[in-house]
Amino acid sequence: MSRQNKINIALIQQKFLTSKENTIDRTLKLIREAKEKGANLVLLQELHQDRYFCINEDEANFSKADDFGKDVIFWSNIAKKNDVVLVTSLFERRAVGIYHNTAVVFEKDGSIAGKYRKMHIPDDPGFYEKFYFAPGDLGFEPIQTSVGKLGVLICWDQWFPEAARLMALKGAEILIYPTAIGWFDKDSKEEKERQLDAWVVIQRAHAIANGLPLIAVNRVGKELDNKKRIDGIRFWGSSFAVDSFGQLITQASRDKEDMKIFQINLKENQEIRKTWPFLRDRRTESYSELNKRFLD
Numbered sequence: 001m002s003r004q005n006k007i008n009i010a011l012i013q014q015k016f017l018t019s020k021e022n023t024i025d026r027t028l029k030l031i032r033e034a035k036e037k038g039a040n041l042v043l044l045q046e047l048h049q050d051r052y053f054c055i056n057e058d059e060a061n062f063s064k065a066d067d068f069g070k071d072v073i074f075w076s077n078i079a080k081k082n083d084v085v086l087v088t089s090l091f092e093r094r095a096v097g098i099y100h101n102t103a104v105v106f107e108k109d110g111s112i113a114g115k116y117r118k119m120h121i122p123d124d125p126g127f128y129e130k131f132y133f134a135p136g137d138l139g140f141e142p143i144q145t146s147v148g149k150l151g152v153l154i155c156w157d158q159w160f161p162e163a164a165r166l167m168a169l170k171g172a173e174i175l176i177y178p179t180a181i182g183w184f185d186k187d188s189k190e191e192k193e194r195q196l197d198a199w200v201v202i203q204r205a206h207a208i209a210n211g212l213p214l215i216a217v218n219r220v221g222k223e224l225d226n227k228k229r230i231d232g233i234r235f236w237g238s239s240f241a242v243d244s245f246g247q248l249i250t251q252a253s254r255d256k257e258d259m260k261i262f263q264i265n266l267k268e269n270q271e272i273r274k275t276w277p278f279l280r281d282r283r284t285e286s287y288s289e290l291n292k293r294f295l296d
Helices: 020-036 059-065 068-082 155-159 161-169 189-210 266-275
Strands: 006-013 041-044 085-095 098-106 112-117 143-145 148-152 174-179 214-218 220-223 233-236 240-242 248-251 258-265
Touching (some): 006 214, 020 041, 020 258, 041 174, 059 085, 068 085, 068 098, 085 174, 098 148, 112 143, 148 161, 155 174, 155 189, 161 174, 174 189, 240 258
Parallel strands (some): 148 174
Antiparallel strands (some): 214 240
16 A cells, blocks of 8 residues: 555544534534644544443443444544544443444545554553543554554553654654543642643654654533433543644644644655664663563
8 A cells, every 4th residue: 555745634632512413413523624734644533423322331321332333334434424544432342241442434435444442551540541441452553544554543542652752653743632631620729730741742742752742632611421421521521732842733722622633754654664663773671670560
């Protein structure tokens, strides 16, 4: 598959609109708009079809994965209809009792280019993902598409340099993170700023260390706990893209739906690696202990 240097990308940052049907309808409108504006790669946020159900532990939510097969067919048709490479994030039922948080990437003709199952699974107040998801078992494998080789990871993976590095070492040309992250309203303004800044900085560092552009596409808006155990999560939006030296290309609103369309030139990004050859100077013979949990 031939690769092009210039990629026109759309990241779509959305709110949950009371139901799966309403939310998908809005997504489809934004995808059409992105295509009309020249995008050939469209990125959707984590678990974009529905509410962020991991806000609490509820066995009834497992039924949301029953339509995984139908969802794959649906988004395949959307990619083909709009002639775009489409990165989705779906709740996969693999078998009864085995579920994954899965990114499915569709080629422009609707075929499945590849998929990635989320590897790092959080378990925090309001983010009870270990209740729902088994860790991924497909490894950190870039997905080859007509617009380039995509290193697709998911949300909590953002905090782990090993994931970004392995994608880079396997030839990824862009790092992409569908995301659902936010704060609690009761947090102080200082704490909120500290969290958001850390989220941006760690990902800019991945871009710099690996010489790769990076895109994070986050949810936005407040979502409630239907069990009323917590006040809910206010997803902080702020979706962004940086080049392969960590310089900001674009950033979305903190509190509103937003769509950003921008271009990445892979040839320009290759020049960064020549000037800053971090991969060349890695001391691979000295890193064997990294495969241990902790060095006592």
